Amino acid sequence: MHVTIKRETDTPAYMQIFEQIRRQILSGELLSGFRLPPERKLAESLGVNRTTVVNAYRKLKAEGLIGSQVGRGTVVLSYPQEDLNSGTGNMQEPVWNQVFSQYSNGFDSCIVKDLLTLASRKDVISFATGIASPETGPIQALAGIEHEIVEKKNYRALLHTPTEGFSSLREAVCGLMQKRGVSCQWDETMLLSGSQQGIDLAARIMIDPGDVVVVEEPSFFPAVQAFKTMGARIMGIPIDDRGMRVDVLEQLLHRYRPKLIYTIPTFHNPSGTEMELERRRQLVELAYKYRVLIIEDDAYGDLCYEGRALPALKSLDHDGYVVYLSTFSKTVYSGLRLGWMVAHKEVVKKFAAAKQVMDLHSSSLSQWIVERFIASGGLDAHIPKVCREYRIKRDTMYDALSKYAPADLIWNRPRGGYYIWCKLPPGISAAKLISKAAERKVVFVPGSPFFSSGQGDDFLRLNFTFAPRKDVDEGVQRLCEAMKELLDNSDHQEIGPDLEINPIV
Structure with a gap:
């Protein structure tokens, strides 16, 4: 059963609940005998008073759609089909809850999907999307490469490739990895349809129901979802300004013996933090000690705006315990959908077998274009051009927060990556801020999806790479105005000229 409340509509909340449940019963999504959530539990999950749910259930009972049964609570009643169809004939749609698998039920209906839809509107300033700026992409260079390939009638660029990717690109990837301090052979690499596919493949080939997977808290929520859908038990390790707390991790490793550790050590998503070098070394040593594989998600490793990025975990691993994932999507174009993996040969073989079932191989044309782009x-x-542009955007957003932020907003200044991570002032909920910000046509991602423990409503993630530079200051001003309005409504004092701004250092 799926119910949502739209706060911006004039329809009373109890009528929204009633209509949605009624529709699901009449369509056959909720079958006879289905047990509805207790009134108090549903009220808590929707953020409404229990009386609201009581009124909705009362109206459903009045129509004979639900009833109370001793020992079972409130259930959907059986009903004559002809009465419900009201002369419209037999129901044409399938019974959807019987069609979809249990695996599909593991994918949460998340507010982020709606935010990304809103972010695609031209009149909205988006800090929600985690994609590269379309303004910084090498469009002329790539167009020239593609034209050359097609002009010379290189039919091989339009034919199938090996599942792992064609060999010259895998060799080029080895060259990229050498610059990141990783020595590897071409048969230890594999091309992916984006690094997120690597996460999904790892979940499919490494996790059995009940296995424990360790993630940072917060973490990249599509990864957490991929692990959960395979039946994994997710355990979060807190992070601080030096990255994952490996001291806490060791206690968990000793007690639970997890199957995988998933980490984003460099310019973490969503927090932008970096795992310090000593912790990186300790993490790899712990992997050896407890014989647990590490999935290193390094989507942002090239996007360092000050100094040098720290060594990849893979560069510290000499025994095959780190499975390294990266992507061209964050530095070139998101639409290329091309990433890569570096891992032990045995891991590459398993990944290739699983990928062959999913999509046979990544786009041939994208592979040829990227190979030529690297080789040239x-x-x-x-x-370096991308880093210069993104550094300016990061500083523009940071300075705008310093100008417009209410008192007690806390934020950081990451050395690289895509995101600024903010902690909201007491009294502001990210869920409520979304609506206020949307009224001002600015969107962001709330913190709660990044936490596996149900926390995060006092955090938000701001992307500084996607919005045009001219819109960043304006967007931050609108967002901060929305925060101040919520503070006013909560009888909190607005920021004054003598109050101190609190960036995370």
Whole structure:
């Protein structure tokens, strides 16, 4: 059963609940005997008073759709089909809850999907999307490469490739990894349809129901969801300004013996933090000690705006315990949908077998374009340009927060990556801020999806790469105005000229 409350509509909340449940019963989604959630539990999950749910259930009972049964609570009643169809004939749609698998039920209906839809509107300033700026992409270089491939009638670029990717690109990936301090052979690499596919493949081939998977808290929520859908038990390890708390991790490793550790050590999503070098070494040593594999998600490793990025975990691993994932989507174009993996040969074989079932191989044309882009030196020239532009955008957002933020908002200044991570002032809920910000046509991602423990409503993630530079200051001003309005409504004092701004250092 799925029920949502739209706060912005004039329809009373109890009528929204009634209509949605009624529709699901009449469509056959909720079958006879289905047990509805207790009134108090549903009220808590929707953020409404229990009386609201009571009134909705009362109206459903009045129509004979639900009833109370001793020992079972409130259940959907059986009913004559002809009465419900009201002369419209036999129901044409399938009974959807019988069609979809238990696996599909593991995918949460998340507010982020709605935010991304809103973010696609031209009149909205988006800090929600985690994608590269379309303004910084090397469109002319890539267009030239594609034209050359097609002009020379290179039919191989449009044919199938090996599932792992064609060999010259895998060799080029080895060259990229050498610059990241990782020595590998071409048969230890594999091309992916984005690094997120690597996470999904890892979940499919490594996790059995009941296995424990360790993630940072907060963490990249699609990864957490991928692990959960395979039946994993998720255990979060807190992070601080030096990355994952490996001291806490060791206690968990000793007690639970997890199957996997998933981490984003470099310019973490969503927090932007970096795992310090000593903790990286300790993490790899713990993997050896407890014989647990590490999935290193390094989507942002090239996007360092000050100094040098710290060594990848893979560069510290000499025994095959780190499975390394990265992508071209964050530095070139998101639409390329091309990433790569570096791992032990045995892991590559298993990943390739699973990928072959999913999509046979990644886009041939994208592989050829990226291979030529690397070989020509275009990628090496492109990365510094992207870093210069994103550094300016990061500083613009940071300075705008310093100008407009209410008292007690806390935020950081990451050395690289895509995101600024903010902790809201007491009295502000990210869930409520979404609506207020949307009224001002600015969107962000609330913190709660990034936490596996149900926390995070006092955090938000701001992306500074996607919005045009001219819109960043304006968008932050609108967002901060929305915060101040919520504070006013909660009888909190607005920021004054003598009050101190609190960036995370």
